[in-house]
Amino acid sequence: ETGVTQTPRHLVMGMTNKKSLKCEQHLGHNAMYWYKQSAKKPLELMFVYNFKEQTENNSVPSRFSPECPNSSHLFLHLHTLQPEDSALYLCASSQGQGSSDTQYFGPGTRLTVL
Amino acid sequence: AQTVTQSQPEMSVQEAETVTLSCTYDTSESDYYLFWYKQPPSRQMILVIRQEAYKQQNATENRFSVNFQKAAKSFSLKISDSQLGDAAMYFCAYRIDAGGTSYGKLTFGQGTILTVHP
Numbered sequence: 240e241t242g243v244t245q246t247p248r249h250l251v252m253g254m255t256n257k258k259s260l261k262c263e264q265h266l267g268h269n270a271m272y273w274y275k276q277s278a279k280k281p282l283e284l285m286f287v288y289n290f291k292e293q294t295e296n297n298s299v300p301s302r303f304s305p306e307c308p309n310s311s312h313l314f315l316h317l318h319t320l321q322p323e324d325s326a327l328y329l330c331a332s333s334q335g336q337g338s339s340d341t342q343y344f345g346p347g348t349r350l351t352v353l
Numbered sequence: 354a355q356t357v358t359q360s361q362p363e364m365s366v367q368e369a370e371t372v373t374l375s376c377t378y379d380t381s382e383s384d385y386y387l388f389w390y391k392q393p394p395s396r397q398m399i400l401v402i403r404q405e406a407y408k409q410q411n412a413t414e415n416r417f418s419v420n421f422q423k424a425a426k427s428f429s430l431k432i433s434d435s436q437l438g439d440a441a442m443y444f445c446a447y448r449i450d451a452g453g454t455s456y457g458k459l460t461f462g463q464g465t466i467l468t469v470h471p
Contacts (some may be wrong), residue, residue: 241434281357282461295458329398340448341388342459344398 242266243345245330251351260315260348262330270335271313272342273305276327288313289335320352337342355380357447359462361453366435367470373420374430374465384450387421387428388459393441401443404428406450432467440469 243264253260264271264329273285288307300322304316313330327349331342356379368371378387389401404412404421411419416436420429432439445462 243423279463281463284458287458297458327396331398341400341403343400344390346395346397349396 243330243332243343245328245345245348247348247350248346249349251353252317253323253353254320256320257316257318260328260330260350262313262315262332262345264311264313264330264332264343264345266332266343268334268343269310269334270308270333270340271307272331272333273303273313273315274329275330276280276329276347278326282329286315317350321349322352325350325352354381354445355449355460357445357460357462358411359443359445359465361465363464363466363468365468365470366432366439368437369434371431371433372435372467374432374443374445376428376430376462377427378426378445378447378460380426380447380449382449386448386450388446388448389417389419389428389430390444390446390461391439392443392444392464393438398444402430428441435469437469437471440467442466 246261270289275283284297286298286305291307306314327347329347330345333340333342358377386402387407390398391401392398402412402414402417416433418431442464444461444464448459
């Protein structure tokens with residue numbers, strides 16, 4: 240596979256469930272990102288990892304827990320979510336260095352919280 | 354704080370014609386990057402074009418070009434010879450030029466839905 244992949248593409252979960260979103264990049268990048276895309280709102284940056292270190296947590300509630308075991312993989316662990324957390328969750332990656340750094344996105348996971 | 358505004362929630366164009374999508378931004382920085390991303394109904398966000406603020410020349414990628422007006426903080430996207438495959442949500446985005454370790458935040462606009470009529 241090439242580019243940035245995300246699994247699952249769709250996820251339905253109850254408020255008491257625990258689930259994880261997975262992102263994998265095949266671009267040799269060093270930085271990875273989680274974004275939340277809600278209807279009629281701009282994309283919101285959630286987390287940034289650069290060289291496996293978390294460098295940004297954009298005031299995200301603790302029910303979202305990111306994990307970056309290596310530069311190619313990024314997870315978002317979900318627990319006790321709320322219905323308002325239903326959204327499209329996008330992963331992106333970039334070189335993570337250089338002023339011309341450009342982010343490339345995965346297809347997203349459509350999350351529905353019941 | 355930086356903000357990006359796309360004032361056109363929806364736009365439409367006839368196939369083979371030209372359409373321009375608007376974007377304005379607010380920043381106190383002098384060095385930054387601007388991007389247009391396209392998100393088709395399949396949801397994969399695709400980079401369309403990128404503009405470095407220090408470059409006066411407008412970026413061009415095939416049928417896509419930008420009109421970058423730094424003083425006015427305007428960054429519009431022109432799509433020439435529109436094709437059915439151009440139908441998508443288009444996002445304008447801004448990123449500060451953080452220099453050697455640039456993994457900075459992208460700030461996105463609200464998006465413009467482009468419909469292409471055959």
